[in-house]
Each structure stands twice: as structure tokens, then as C-alpha cells.
Amino acid sequence: MARLQPVRGTHDILGEMSLRFRTIFEIFRSVAERYSHEQIDTPIFEFTETFKKTLGDTSDVVTKEMYTFEDRGGEQVTLRPEFTAGIARAFISNCLQQSTPCKFYSFGPTFRYERPQKGRMRQFHQMDIEIIGVAEAQADIEVLAIAQDLLNELGIAKHVTLELNSLGDRESRMNYRAALVQYFSQHRDKLSKDSLTRLEKNPMRILDSKDEGDHLLIEKAPRISEYYNDTSKVFFSEVREGLEGLGIDYHIKDRLVRGLDYYCHTAFEFTTDQLGAQGTVLAGGRYDGLVEMMGGPRTPGVGWASGMERMAELITYDIIKKQVRLVAIVPVGDKSHTTAMKIAHDLRKAGIVVDMAYKGNVGKRMKRANKQNARFAILIGEDEIVRSVAMVKNLDKGSQEEISLLKLVDYLKENKL
Numbered sequence: 511m512a513r514l515q516p517v518r519g520t521h522d523i524l525g526e527m528s529l530r531f532r533t534i535f536e537i538f539r540s541v542a543e544r545y546s547h548e549q550i551d552t553p554i555f556e557f558t559e560t561f562k563k564t565l566g567d568t569s570d571v572v573t574k575e576m577y578t579f580e581d582r583g584g585e586q587v588t589l590r591p592e593f594t595a596g597i598a599r600a601f602i603s604n605c606l607q608q609s610t611p612c613k614f615y616s617f618g619p620t621f622r623y624e625r626p627q628k629g630r631m632r633q634f635h636q637m638d639i640e641i642i643g644v645a646e647a648q649a650d651i652e653v654l655a656i657a658q659d660l661l662n663e664l665g666i667a668k669h670v671t672l673e674l675n676s677l678g679d680r681e682s683r684m685n686y687r688a689a690l691v692q693y694f695s696q697h698r699d700k701l702s703k704d705s706l707t708r709l710e711k712n713p714m715r716i717l718d719s720k721d722e723g724d725h726l727l728i729e730k731a732p733r734i735s736e737y738y739n740d741t742s743k744v745f746f747s748e749v750r751e752g753l754e755g756l757g758i759d760y761h762i763k764d765r766l767v768r769g770l771d772y773y774c775h776t777a778f779e780f781t782t783d784q785l786g787a788q789g790t791v792l793a794g795g796r797y798d799g800l801v802e803m804m805g806g807p808r809t810p811g812v813g814w815a816s817g818m819e820r821m822a823e824l825i826t827y828d829i830i831k832k833q834v835r836l837v838a839i840v841p842v843g844d845k846s847h848t849t850a851m852k853i854a855h856d857l858r859k860a861g862i863v864v865d866m867a868y869k870g871n872v873g874k875r876m877k878r879a880n881k882q883n884a885r886f887a888i889l890i891g892e893d894e895i896v897r898s899v900a901m902v903k904n905l906d907k908g909s910q911e912e913i914s915l916l917k918l919v920d921y922l923k924e925n926k927l
């Protein structure tokens with residue numbers, strides 16, 4: 511029989527990777543909650559329309575990457591390729607416009623049918639931050655500050671650069687769009703097939719193209735900064751001043767766009783040169799038109815998403831939350847089992863992490879204890895039971911001591927378990 515394999519582009523998360531994920535998530539949660547964000551968990555699948563409508567017909571995600579299927583009732587559903595659409599849908603479904611500003615964080619699996627490679631999976635995980643209902647630049651500054659705090663606390667800020675841009679307001683974008691159409695129309699023959707479609711439907715998306723030929727054209731294309739009106743200029747300078755005030759470094763990158771109609775003003779990416787081609791670890795922006803476009807009330811919003819797998823590659827071993835050292839209970843002789851289980855139970859009730867093997871002689875059990883990197887092994891034989899004591903072996907020091915069962919918890923705690 512062929513070896514059972516997970517589906518291409520999916521991974522089991524276990525062992526050290528699991529500790530990496532947990533470390534990242536715990537730091538993420540703690541930072542997000544310090545900014546008074548609340549957790550929101552939306553379903554991992556939605557009606558396909560939810561994503562199609564919001565991500566746009568020309569985005570790679572919609573045209574090539576969605577996991578869409580018909581369920582048994584004939585509904586078209588899609589596994590979420592990102593969080594914002596689902597959260598905006600939830601904002602509308604739950605009538606949250608009464609409760610703005612809504613400050614959310616979320617975390618979980620996301621799905622895109624991409625060509626699997628390093629840093630690019632079909633099931634991956636994102637952390638997500640959203641502020642819905644705030645039109646002021648403070649919200650943009652705040653979500654960026656959350657991102658920066660996260661990177662600092664994960665110990666990876668030194669490897670990551672914030673690239674920042676403004677897409678301007680609707681008017682500025684429309685003028686820019688017209689300039690792009692004029693420019694790229696003159697070079698139709700050199701554009702990739704995908705970009706020709708983008709030219710018809712959403713020309714700003716061309717700037718996002720990964721095609722080499724397109725890149726040459728993009729270099730000489732008009733720049734958005736030449737099309738900002740006064741409102742756009744003021745908003746962008748507020749964001750920049752805010753970042754400077756908080757000591758957050760950034761680089762302006764005026765080719766950075768998010769090509770969808772509802773994006774405006776702030777757009778950003780945190781990138782690193784440590785991960786090869788897949789160097790974007792966190793990306794986001796302002797999406798003032800999104801909720802309205804989905805059929806909700808006119809509501810501004812800003813947020814970001816970050817790929818856990820890429821973060822997990824970047825963090826170093828010393829930041830990873832260490833597994834708690836455990837105590838191994840080792841019954842000596844068959845008659846000690848029941849008492850040993852009772853002792854294990856009492857220690858667990860006291861909050862101590864305990865493992866007791868299900869079978870094996872003392873030698874095997876000790877071997878297992880060492881393999882698990884146990885701090886102590888507690889040996890309990892009939893003789894110890896009669897005297898209400900246990901033999902406590904300190905596996906780090908190689909020493910041992912007889913301890914009264916009544917004092918066992920205190921002893922283990924005093925010895926910094």
C-alpha cells in the first residue's frame with residue numbers, strides 16, 4: 511500500500527513547529543488584547559459570493575486560488591482564502607454598525623490553491639487584525655503599531671522592513687487609474703495576458719503583476735504620488751507623522767498597491783530578505799468601501815493579515831515557548847500501580863505536569879523519562895508505599911532523595927518545576 515500522505519500543499523503541525531505556532535499566537539493575542547481588540551471567529555467557509563464580490567473578478571485569489579465547491583444542498587461555498595471578507599460579512603450579519611468602532615483579532619487556517627513551495631501552502635494560517643468603523647488616520651497608525659509590537663516581541667523586527675504607500679482617496683485613485691489606462695494602452699503588445707485582462711477590468715492590479723515583462727513596463731508607469739489631491743495628501747501625512755511619533759520606521763514604496771476598488775489611502779507590507787522569494791510576512795491597508803460594497807452601511811475599515819508559517823520560519827529558537835518540564839512517575843513492581851496513579855493524580859491537581867507510562871519495567875520507564883526530558887522521576891515501590899514516601903530522582907543532577915508523600919508537591923514546587 512502506498513504511504514498515506516497529506517494532500518499536496520498541506521502540513522501536519524507537530525513537535526517544534528507546534529511550539530513555534532503557539533508562541534507566535536500567544537504573543538499575537540497578548541499584543542492585540544493590549545490594544546483592546548476582541549477575538550472574533552468566523553466560519554472557515556462562506557458563500558462563494560462573499561469572496562468573489564469582495565476580492566474582485568480579476569484578483570489571483572478569485573481567478574485561480576479559491577477552494578470552491580458545491581455542498582450537498584447545492585450551495586456554492588468557498589474555504590476562506592483570507593479573513594477580511596468574512597469579518598466584514600459578520601459585521602453586517604450581526605448589525606455591528608451600532609457598536610463601532612469594532613476592533614477585532616482573529617487567527618486560523620486559510621486556503622488557497624497555489625503552487626506549493628517554500629512559504630506557500632494550500633492550507634496555511636493567518637493572524638488578522640481589523641478596525642471597522644474608524645475613518646481617522648489614528649486607526650491606520652494603531653494597526654501598524656500592533657504589527658510593529660508583534661514583530662518586536664517575536665524578536666524579528668530587525669529582519670523586517672515596513673513598506674508604506676497611499677492609494678489616495680477615490681478621486682485621486684480615479685485620476686491615477688485613467689493615467690494608467692492611457693499609459694498601458696500604448697503598450698498593449700508588451701503586456702502579459704493576465705495584465706491585458708486587468709487593463710480592461712482593474713488596471714491598478716497590473717502593478718501587482720508577477721510577470722517579468724510587465725515589470726519593465728511598470729517601472730516607467732505613472733506614479734500614484736503625482737495624483738494625490740489635498741485630502742489624500744493630508745491623510746497620508748497624518749499617518750506618516752503618527753508613525754514617526756511612535757518611532758516606527760518605514761519606507762515609501764509607491765508601487766505598492768492593492769488593486770481592489772474598495773481599498774484607499776494606506777497600503778503596507780512588512781517584508782524580509784530572510785525567506786527567499788516569499789518575503790512578505792504581513793500585509794494590509796485601508797478598505798473604506800468594502801462594507802458598503804457587500805451591501806452594508808457605509809463604513810470605513812483598516813487592517814492586516816500575517817502568514818504564520820512565514821513568521822514561524824523567522825523566529826529563533828530562544829523565543830519559542832519552552833515545553834514545561836514534566837515529572838515521570840515510575841511504579842516499581844506491579845502492586846504499586848494504583849498508588850502511583852493516585853500520586854500522579856494528586857500532582858496534576860496541584861498543577862504539575864505528570865507522565866506515567868502505561869507499561870514496562872523500571873529500566874524502560876526511566877529511559878522514557880529521560881527521552882521526555884523529565885526534570886524528576888518519582889519511584890514508588892511497595893516499601894515506599896508502606897512508609898508513605900517516594901524516591902525522587904533529580905534527572906538533571908543525577909541525585910536522589912526520599913521525600914514524604916505529604917511534602918511531595920511542595921518539594922517539587924520549591925525545586926522550580
Ligand code: ATP
Nearest residue numbers: 622624629630631634790791792793815816817820
Ligand atoms: P503573495 O504576494 O506572497 O502571494 P498575497 O498578496 O497573496 O501574498 P495576502 O493576501 O496579503 O498575500 O496575505 C497576507 C499574508 O499571508 C502574506 O503576506 C503571507 O505572509 C501569507 N500568505 C499568503 N498566501 C500564502 C500561502 N499560500 N502560504 C503561506 N502564507 C501565505
Ligand code: MG
Nearest residue numbers: 570571622624
Ligand atoms: Mg498570493
